[in-house]
Amino acid sequence: MNKIVFSIYRYNPDVDKAPRMQEYTLDNPEGRDMMVLDAMLKLKEQDPTLSFRRSCREGVCGSDGFNINGKNGLGCITPLSAAGLKGGKIVIRPLPGLPVIRDLVVDMSQFYTQYEKVKPYLINDGKLPPAGEFLQSPEERAKLDGLYECILCACCSSSCPSFWWNPDKFIGPAGLLHAYRFLADSRDTATEERLNDLDDAFSVFRCHGIMNCVAVCPKGLNPTKAIGKIKSMLLNRAL
Amino acid sequence: MVLNQASLKRDGVQDYVSLRTSAIVLSLYTLFILGFFLVTPVVTFEIWQALFANIFMKVFTLLALLSIAVHTRIGLWQVLTDYVKSASTRAVLQFFLYALAFGYVAVGLFVLWGA
Numbered sequence A: 001m002n003k004i005v006f007s008i009y010r011y012n013p014d015v016d017k018a019p020r021m022q023e024y025t026l027d028n029p030e031g032r033d034m035m036v037l038d039a040m041l042k043l044k045e046q047d048p049t050l051s052f053r054r055s056c057r058e059g060v061c062g063s064d065g066f067n068i069n070g071k072n073g074l075g076c077i078t079p080l081s082a083a084g085l086k087g088g089k090i091v092i093r094p095l096p097g098l099p100v101i102r103d104l105v106v107d108m109s110q111f112y113t114q115y116e117k118v119k120p121y122l123i124n125d126g127k128l129p130p131a132g133e134f135l136q137s138p139e140e141r142a143k144l145d146g147l148y149e150c151i152l153c154a155c156c157s158s159s160c161p162s163f164w165w166n167p168d169k170f171i172g173p174a175g176l177l178h179a180y181r182f183l184a185d186s187r188d189t190a191t192e193e194r195l196n197d198l199d200d201a202f203s204v205f206r207c208h209g210i211m212n213c214v215a216v217c218p219k220g221l222n223p224t225k226a227i228g229k230i231k232s233m234l235l236n237r238a239l
Numbered sequence B: 001m002v003l004n005q006a007s008l009k010r011d012g013v014q015d016y017v018s019l020r021t022s023a024i025v026l027s028l029y030t031l032f033i034l035g036f037f038l039v040t041p042v043v044t045f046e047i048w049q050a051l052f053a054n055i056f057m058k059v060f061t062l063l064a065l066l067s068i069a070v071h072t073r074i075g076l077w078q079v080l081t082d083y084v085k086s087a088s089t090r091a092v093l094q095f096f097l098y099a100l101a102f103g104y105v106a107v108g109l110f111v112l113w114g115a
Ligand code: SF4
Pocket: A149, A150, A151, A152, A153, A154, A155, A156, A157, A173, A174, A177, A216, A217, A218, A219, A220, A221, A223
């Protein structure tokens, strides 16, 4: 791979009538493997108008979610070798289903609105904690593993067809993962209110177990499993 | 369950349970009919009629017909709310598709208990 060809989605609503794909070629004489984000930073040196978000460059901040060769992922932790080639190129598009602000920068408002709905913070009526600190057994703490690690990159929700069609009503995998993170927390006392808020035909039950979210999560999390747990909690309460 | 399913407002938990129970009934019915064809060497009109003369078979078939109605109603509502964003178009489509589903159940009833 001495020359790598990229095809990147470009759209500047102020100037362009319609989005287009632009080709870029990156010289890579030593045939080095690198992260997609590093390659894109080099392309940005060629063409400073190419816009995308990034910050930590190590899979922690969740800024650089892109659709890389048809699959959502973080540019900074996806090696070119793992991304592979699609028709001899690396095709990069914005996260699907979200409004484009410019090039690969998407408007995440809908995503955050859904996140906000699940009250992603600890609610405690003050009866539980002993003076001083909240105590949690190692078993209770272990229930939060696989839930708290989410970095809100939106790779999952923007790959979920149910979220594409109803982003205003369906919470989406990321929001629901957080909902379950607080439902499962032994220190949280708002379980009933949380379940009441989720108990309708859309918020949770629009998930049909398609599992796109699991396939793309760069942190290896399993939103479908968390959603299944919420469904069981709602079900047990109703039966 | 059936009465709840006839109401306009959807209930997530109720739909989830109804969708799955009706799916189980329909799978069992399909397996049963398949099994019947497998174990019966020649299916004549008399054998077929005798099968449906059995009260167990009638109840089972009725259950399967109602399950089809419930299953299609919920399923269609989910698909239509995904893909048809205009409420009025959706209402019209829903009316026709539900009427069609109801028609199937009605025809089934007449076949079961008709002449
Ligand atoms: S669950 Fe995974 S894919 Fe979804 S927002 Fe969190 S880290 Fe990103």
